[in-house]
Amino acid sequence: MLAFFSNLYQNKRAMTAARNSAQDAPVDALVIGGGFYGAAIAVYLARQRGLKRVLLVEREAALLARASHRNQARVHNGYHYPRSLTTAYRSRVNSPKFVQRWPQAIQRDFTALYAIARRNSKVTARQFERFCRDIGAPIQPADAALCALFEPRLIENVFLVEEYAFDATRLAQQVKRELHQAGALIQLETRAMAVFRGGNRRLRVVLQTGNRDERAVDCAYVFNCAYSGLNQLKGDFPGAGSIPCHMFDIRRMCTGRMKPALTLIRRLTVMSGQRASTV
Numbered sequence: 035m036l037a038f039f040s041n042l043y044q045n046k047r048a049m050t051a052a053r054n055s056a057q058d059a060p061v062d063a064l065v066i067g068g069g070f071y072g073a074a075i076a077v078y079l080a081r082q083r084g085l086k087r088v089l090l091v092e093r094e095a096a097l098l099a100r101a102s103h104r105n106q107a108r109v110h111n112g113y114h115y116p117r118s119l120t121t122a123y124r125s126r127v128n129s130p131k132f133v134q135r136w137p138q139a140i141q142r143d144f145t146a147l148y149a150i151a152r153r154n155s156k157v158t159a160r161q162f163e164r165f166c167r168d169i170g171a172p173i174q175p176a177d178a179a180l181c182a183l184f185e186p187r188l189i190e191n192v193f194l195v196e197e198y199a200f201d202a203t204r205l206a207q208q209v210k211r212e213l214h215q216a217g218a219l220i221q222l223e224t225r226a227m228a229v230f231r232g233g234n235r236r237l238r239v240v241l242q243t244g245n246r247d248e249r250a251v252d253c254a255y256v257f258n259c260a261y262s263g264l265n266q267l268k269g270d271f272p273g274a275g276s277i278p279c280h281m282f283d284i285r286r287m288c289t290g291r292m293k294p295a296l297t298l299i300r301r302l303t304v305m306s307g308q309r310a311s312t313v
């Protein structure tokens with residue numbers, strides 16, 4: 035009940051702001067969230083769809099500062115998804131596209147290993163190997179020297195795989211360059227607060243800048259790329275109620291200790307009931 039009234043109040047506040055705040059020049063498309071997806075979509079809209087005025091708003095002081103920077107930087111090549119053939123297959127299809135599209139950000143100068151836990155794993159070493167062959171992902175048993183780095187009591191088998199990583203800083207640099215070249219407008223330290231239906235089939239977005247000033251911008255399209263902030267927007271399209279937010283994924287936490295030599299590998303994934311990996 036309290037949440038209901040609080041939402042009602044905030045919505046009313048946002049509506050008043052939409053009516054009263056200073057108006058910025060209208061744009062064709064407004065993209066909320068300057069993570070990898072928002073930035074890449076802004077480039078696409080300006081370049082491929084030929085939209086003249088594309089505005090990207092990001093609440094942080096830099097682009098790609100949140101999940102796009104703080105993840106495990108894996109260019110998924112299918113291995114991670116032995117329990118979802120579709121996801122694995124899509125990763126196989128999209129991985130080369132990503133590598134080709136963002137070449138400066140790709141890192142391949144390391145050994146990538148997948149180790150299968152002996153206990154609690156939802157996949158056995160045999161199943162994992164067969165799954166990789168089914169999706170056409172390169173795989174071979176790791177040699178004796180690499181296997182010796184693992185505890186045989188805990189690890190059933192270790193495989194050498196082909197999976198690249200991306201350098202998030204370089205990715206951000208390339209994205210920024212392309213945004214500038216495409217003529218997209220970028221506003222940092224600017225938070226989208228609410229989206230309303232405006233006149234003439236346009237939308238009105240209420241923005242709040244770092245100093246808490248509120249302004250409104252009219253546009254034809256809004257792209258909500260706020261990831262964990264997807265359902266925080268007020269107004270006529272209150273968030274994405276039915277989309278579960280991906281806030282925190284315990285499977286991605288690395289627990290336990292590693293042998294020192296393993297830290298040289300640079301990318302190790304242990305498939306166990308709760309997957310663990312390290313970069």
Ligand SMILES: Cc1cc2nc3c(=O)[nH]c(=O)nc-3n(C[C@H](O)[C@H](O)[C@H](O)COP(=O)(O)OP(=O)(O)OC[C@H]3O[C@@H](n4cnc5c(N)ncnc54)[C@H](O)[C@@H]3O)c2cc1C
Nearest residue numbers: 067069070071093101102105106107108225226260261263
């Ligand atoms: C622990 C972890 C590990 C992961 N490992 C991998 C991996 O190895 N490989 C892989 O491909 N993927 C991985 N992912 C997933 C990957 O990080 C995400 O798919 C990707 O970063 C999402 O990009 P994004 O642009 O949607 O989100 P983000 O990078 O979070 O961008 C969203 C942006 O929106 C901004 N924002 C939010 N609300 C507002 C607002 N109201 N107004 C303005 N700005 C706003 C935020 O500040 C943020 O910068 C991992 C995710 C997690 C959590």
